[in-house]
Amino acid sequence: MKAPGGSDAAKRRAGEHAADTVSDGDVVGLGTGSTAAHAIRALGRAVDAGLDVRGVATSYAARDLAREVGVPLTDLAAVERIDVAIDGADQVSDDLALIKGGGAAHAREKVVDAAADRFVVVADPSKETATLDRPVPVEVLPDARATVRRAVRDHGGTPTLRTAERKDGPVVTDNGNLVLDCAFGPITAPESLATDLATVPGVVAHGLFVGLADAVHVGHADGVRVRTTD
Numbered sequence: 001m002k003a004p005g006g007s008d009a010a011k012r013r014a015g016e017h018a019a020d021t022v023s024d025g026d027v028v029g030l031g032t033g034s035t036a037a038h039a040i041r042a043l044g045r046a047v048d049a050g051l052d053v054r055g056v057a058t059s060y061a062a063r064d065l066a067r068e069v070g071v072p073l074t075d076l077a078a079v080e081r082i083d084v085a086i087d088g089a090d091q092v093s094d095d096l097a098l099i100k101g102g103g104a105a106h107a108r109e110k111v112v113d114a115a116a117d118r119f120v121v122v123a124d125p126s127k128e129t130a131t132l133d134r135p136v137p138v139e140v141l142p143d144a145r146a147t148v149r150r151a152v153r154d155h156g157g158t159p160t161l162r163t164a165e166r167k168d169g170p171v172v173t174d175n176g177n178l179v180l181d182c183a184f185g186p187i188t189a190p191e192s193l194a195t196d197l198a199t200v201p202g203v204v205a206h207g208l209f210v211g212l213a214d215a216v217h218v219g220h221a222d223g224v225r226v227r228t229t230d
């Protein structure tokens with residue numbers, strides 16, 4: 001479930017600004033979505049100009065784009081740590097908690113973003129909010145969808161199975177699983193909800209990213225504002 005789109009120019013400024021922080025020799029987590037795509041394209045140009053990096057893709061889409069623009073890739077399964085991850089978000093709260101997974105890529109994104117020494121979020125101002133309140137994407141094992149639905153309701157949420165737009169039936173993730181978009185209203189305690197959802201059997205990964213982001217680069221008409229937790 002995608003957030004209503006912000007300005008592409010703002011996304012591009014944020015993506016390019018974050019790509020500029022990558023150093024020679026870095027292993028770089030390549031996020032998914034329209035904002036992270038600008039960072040991948042900027043990295044491709046930097047590689048053309050001589051930057052030596054290896055990318056770790058968070059989805060088929062990120063991998064295909066990296067190949068297209070010439071960012072050399074390594075496998076997620078082959079790396080133990082990542083120098084910097086650059087990734088988008090569907091919502092960013094005042095204290096840099098995130099909702100991710102609008103493109104159903106949050107399971108691999110969480111592995112990559114959490115493994116990064118520096119996790120940089122790229123966003124446009126439409127993603128900023130005081131309190132997270134969008135539905136939380138929850139990737140589930142297909143056979144666990146009914147039991148997970150019940151558990152989400154027990155935690156006060158309203159789950160909706162994500163359906164595909166140009167295919168009949170549900171969205172199937174890059175990992176072969178399904179996604180429940182779970183509405184909780186305003187999320188005043190994201191850390192405890194994150195723990196509750198992570199412990200439900202059958203949940204592969206959810207889209208609440210709490211305490212992971214080191215910085216958020218927000219693109220504006222006149223430049224980029226960098227937000228940190230400090």
Ligand SMILES: O=C[C@H](O)[C@H](O)[C@H](O)COP(=O)(O)O
Nearest residue numbers: 033034035088101102103105
């Ligand atoms: O699953 C998708 C990801 O979490 C994206 O990073 C997120 O949906 C933001 O995408 P966009 O930059 O296109 O708004």
